[in-house]
Amino acid sequence: MADPVLIQTREGLYCPAGDFHIDPTRRVPRALITHGHSDHAAPGMGAYLATPQALPVLRHRLGRIQAEGLAYGATRRIGGVTVSFHPAGHVPGSAQIRVERAGEVWVVSGDYKLARDGLCEAFEPVPCHTFISECTFGLPIFRWQSEDQVLEDMAAWWRANADEGHASVILAYSFGKAQRLMAGLGQQGPICCHPVVDQVTAILRGQGYPLPATQRLEAGQSPPQGALIIAPPNAPATAWGLGLGPHRIATASGWMALAARRRGAGRAFVLSDHADWPGLNLAVRATGAEHVIATHGHTQAFAAHWAAQGLRAGELA
Numbered sequence: 100m101a102d103p104v105l106i107q108t109r110e111g112l113y114c115p116a117g118d119f120h121i122d123p124t125r126r127v128p129r130a131l132i133t134h135g136h137s138d139h140a141a142p143g144m145g146a147y148l149a150t151p152q153a154l155p156v157l158r159h160r161l162g163r164i165q166a167e168g169l170a171y172g173a174t175r176r177i178g179g180v181t182v183s184f185h186p187a188g189h190v191p192g193s194a195q196i197r198v199e200r201a202g203e204v205w206v207v208s209g210d211y212k213l214a215r216d217g218l219c220e221a222f223e224p225v226p227c228h229t230f231i232s233e234c235t236f237g238l239p240i241f242r243w244q245s246e247d248q249v250l251e252d253m254a255a256w257w258r259a260n261a262d263e264g265h266a267s268v269i270l271a272y273s274f275g276k277a278q279r280l281m282a283g284l285g286q287q288g289p290i291c292c293h294p295v296v297d298q299v300t301a302i303l304r305g306q307g308y309p310l311p312a313t314q315r316l317e318a319g320q321s322p323p324q325g326a327l328i329i330a331p332p333n334a335p336a337t338a339w340g341l342g343l344g345p346h347r348i349a350t351a352s353g354w355m356a357l358a359a360r361r362r363g364a365g366r367a368f369v370l371s372d373h374a375d376w377p378g379l380n381l382a383v384r385a386t387g388a389e390h391v392i393a394t395h396g397h398t399q400a401f402a403a404h405w406a407a408q409g410l411r412a413g414e415l416a
């Protein structure tokens with residue numbers, strides 16, 4: 100068998116024929132980045148390559164970096180391979196990375212979801228021989244309700260709180276989930292943002308992503324009557340939350356599917372930016388891959404599942 104196109108190293112996934120890393124976690128000269136979440140985009144790389152849509156948030160989070168954009172679907176020759184980026188449907192600008200060496204195609208999924216959210220570029224299956232797939236929610240117990248249903252439940256919770264004179268605080272990751280919530284709930288009433296959420300939102304709005312008007316809520320400031328406030332998960336415990344007045348808290352995350360994680364998180368809404376079990380299965384099938392490598396999550400169970408389906412399957416440490 101030929102040498103693998105990508106191998107796992109101390110720094111992260113490495114392509115020997117192209118001499119670059121994908122989503123490295125330690126300093127390397129050349130990094131291809133799937134998206135701007137901190138577990139995928141670390142500081143200190145010599146050079147960054149990502150989609151043009153991902154660059155503004157990357158620069159916001161990493162400061163002055165040497166970064167270049169490669170449009171979705173465009174190809175770039177690097178050493179002995181050809182690379183391209185394809186929508187992953189996870190957060191705005193997120194990509195799967197396709198690497199082709201002499202006709203052999205590997206695809207690194209990054210984080211992905213198949214469901215459309217009206218905000219990020221829709222997931223696109225990329226035919227390949229080897230698919231390196233995340234499997235954060237790679238167990239049959241994870242099955243998401245439709246986004247419409249979850250948004251409807253959130254809107255009802257928000258209305259009920261407002262009727263009782265309470266503000267509603269939804270805790271969500273500041274990049275991706277927060278904007279998905281405001282895009283889905285913006286028609287229902289005034290939405291305020293924690294400053295950290297507001298910064299990312301302003302960047303994405305400036306890029307032309309369709310986001311409703313929101314109001315920045317500074318530390319200690321009181322929200323307007325009946326407002327919905329979107330804040331990062333740790334915010335209520337900080338000084339920022341002192342002006343909130345009477346309020347109720349909810350958390351929006353795929354992890355809310357696990358009852359044990361609900362403790363102290365208030366009302367739980369299961370809304371994930373990752374594929375659920377049926378979504379992961381659909382995605383792997385859609386690539387036509389004969390070789391699946393599981394990463395990020397329930398890798399052992401996910402690899403065993405595909406081995407049982409007759410595919411060659413492995414996992415990344």
Ligand SMILES: [Zn+2]
Pocket residue numbers: 134136139189210
């Ligand atoms: Zn992510």
Ligand SMILES: [Zn+2]
Pocket residue numbers: 136138139210395
């Ligand atoms: Zn991730």
